[in-house]
Amino acid sequence: MINLTIRHLDLKQTAESGQCFRWKRLNDVDGHMTYSIPSFGPKQREFKALTITSLSEDEFILSCDQREWNTYWYTYFDMDTDYDRVEKKIYDSDDRHIKDAFALGSGIRILKQDLWEIIITFLISQNNNITRITRSVEEICNRHGGYMPRPEEFDLSILDDKSIGLGYRVPYIEYAVKRFTSEYELLTELTQMSYEESYETLLSFTGIGPKVANCICLFGLHHIEAFPIDTHVKQLLTKYYPQGFPYKYYEGVAGIIQQYLFYYELHNR
DNA sequence: TCACAGGCTAGAG
């Protein structure tokens, strides 16, 4: 157990920002919000799930020790990104809508999640709702011992099971599993590419279009400049930015802004 | 019944 000060982190906001689908809200501890976060990626056999409790706005208790924090969760919570800089950019602007969005969701951080899990999750996310996405991901994990199987471990025979509820997305997942199994270096190669290169590579997968590719770039590859446009963001852009969104002003951090806007759109109507 | 959910593919124009 360790106590930490983490600025710009709100567990509820991050959990409901639509980037992670396996956080679990546990019973409050002494009135404080607690989440269980499964460990992601190949390191998941090394580290246990994390339990994190928020004590105050920026104070937390974590179930891991200092070494696990340093080697894994520090990166996961994106501690190297300067959110103060983003805050200042918003503060210095005259964009009332983004200021309001930030006021509501300033505790959202862009998590550094496992690339492979993000690919599967956002293949499932298309034309889908959060409840069903969460259930599908959970069902896949449950059938593989409680974690997201690596491509070479993935049991494709389970995909047609109606209780997983993948629908027409089954062939998309099959394609990804097969391709990442045969091109076994591609996951690593993706992490070494530029945003543009990885985006184009992802588009070559069946079932991955512009929106899903950008989500994978933002949440799986941590390309903060990626700006996924889904139905909600599309609506919001035409509603509040009829003469165009100021991408230039937010160059390099547009993905974080997108998260504030998305969260605000869903939690303030 | 019908629209909608963090869209994409395939086919037509």
Add this chain to the structure above:
DNA sequence: CTCTAGCCTGTG
């Protein structure tokens, strides 16, 4: 190149 019908399925 752009445009869009149809798609699995659960929910309100």
